[in-house]
Amino acid sequence: DTGVSQDPRHKITKRGQNVTFRCDPISEHNRLYWYRQTLGQGPEFLTYFQNEAQLEKSRLLSDRFSAERPKGSFSTLEIQRTEQGDSAMYLCASSSDRGSYGYTFGSGTRLTVV
Amino acid sequence: AQSVTQLGSHVSVSEGALVLLRCNYSSSVPPYLFWYVQYPNQGLQLLLKYTSAATLVKGINGFEAEFKKSETSFHLTKPSAHMSDAAEYFCAVTPNQAGTALIFGKGTTLSVSS
Numbered sequence: 001d002t003g004v005s006q007d008p009r010h011k012i013t014k015r016g017q018n019v020t021f022r023c024d025p026i027s028e029h030n031r032l033y034w035y036r037q038t039l040g041q042g043p044e045f046l047t048y049f050q051n052e053a054q055l056e057k058s059r060l061l062s063d064r065f066s067a068e069r070p071k072g073s074f075s076t077l078e079i080q081r082t083e084q085g086d087s088a089m090y091l092c093a094s095s096s097d098r099g100s101y102g103y104t105f106g107s108g109t110r111l112t113v114v
Numbered sequence: 115a116q117s118v119t120q121l122g123s124h125v126s127v128s129e130g131a132l133v134l135l136r137c138n139y140s141s142s143v144p145p146y147l148f149w150y151v152q153y154p155n156q157g158l159q160l161l162l163k164y165t166s167a168a169t170l171v172k173g174i175n176g177f178e179a180e181f182k183k184s185e186t187s188f189h190l191t192k193p194s195a196h197m198s199d200a201a202e203y204f205c206a207v208t209p210n211q212a213g214t215a216l217i218f219g220k221g222t223t224l225s226v227s228s
Contacts, residue, residue, distance in 0.1 A: 004157075006157075033215055033216075040221075042118075042206075042218030042219050042220050042221050043158070043216075043218050044218070045215040045216070048215050091158070093158075093216075102160060102163060103148075103160070103216060104160070105157040105158040105159070106157050107157040108155075108156070108157050110155070
């Protein structure tokens with residue numbers, strides 16, 4: 001068990017470009033979550049998958065954001081036409097519906113839009 | 115809807131002193147409550163969680179928290195602060211339904227001086 005992995009750790013992009021982040025959850029976890037964290041704030045929920053189904057989306061997830069989890073394993077988060085306001089840390093977490101009730105977070109992807 | 119209020123965005127203590135970080139929650143259903151710690155440019159690490167078992171919860175690194183339903187509180191304490199405890203601490207709540215996302219507070223920065 002290597003924990004939750006996120007790639008890349010850092011991304012600098014120009015305004016208007018598209019970016020994609022990847023999250024690999026703990027292998028036996030069937031639930032996966034995306035959060036966004038801006039400086040000085042707590043993480044804000046973006047979206048949630050159970051297996052490959054996207055079950056919940058926050059109002060924060062504008063139409064420029066899309067997330068997928070095609071085979072119920074890894075997930076991708078894409079931001080189209082990035083804006084400076086998208087600059088943030090994007091965190092992924094996973095959990096299981098069996099056993100203890102806990103969420104494991106990855107180290108995050110820090111996005112800077114210039 | 116669930117929400118979390120962390121009183122005090124910044125707490126400073128001396129090494130060896132008591133650490134008290136405050137968290138109050140709002141929930142229309144019995145909640146699950148969590149404390150996470152975040153070091154700079156890293157993801158969140160679970161300190162402890164309350165999932166309707168014992169009201170006094172012991173976590174890692176000597177931290178503990180007590181669930182007080184009458185006060186809707188879940189304050190985090192540690193008897194003796196260590197320099198390595200300096201970090202950002204987040205309280206989070208979720209209704210005790212499987213799969214629901216965590217709602218975080220804005221966080222409290224703990225500084226420890228020698």
